Amino acid sequence: PSGGGKTTLVKLLLRLYDPLSGCILVDGHDIRSLRLESLLRNVAVVSQDISLFSGTVAENIGYRDLVRGVDLERVRLAAKTANADEFISSLPQGYETYIG
Structure with missing residues (x-):
């Protein structure tokens, strides 16, 4: 509820x-x-709510890897899987566009 x-x-x-x-x-x-x-x-969450962190698109998608450093290849794969790569690539600075 x-x-x-x-x-x-x-x-x-x-x-x-x-x-x-x-x-x-x-x-x-x-x-x-x-x-x-x-x-x-070891924890995964799929939320109904959208939460954006202060950072780049890549950092938001790769949030789980911030401790070790965001792997742009993995981020791009995740975005392609979610059918978001084309939209993200059209942003002024692509995956490095600051959001949140």
Whole structure:
């Protein structure tokens, strides 16, 4: 239902922010003790809501890889799979267009 906290829970699981009190456990481990790279490698979310981060189109698509660096080849493959490559390429600076 609306207002049930689904979006908040996902944001907490992805460590977009940490809880002010208490903790979230995954297999008995506080997610704050897990390496962010490891956590993000093992969690996937397909949201109904659009969230844009302050950065480039490539950084937004490759958000999962920001820890190690965005792989433009993977970003382009994801965009092509989503039928977005043509649109993105038509932007003034393509994948380097600043959004968010």
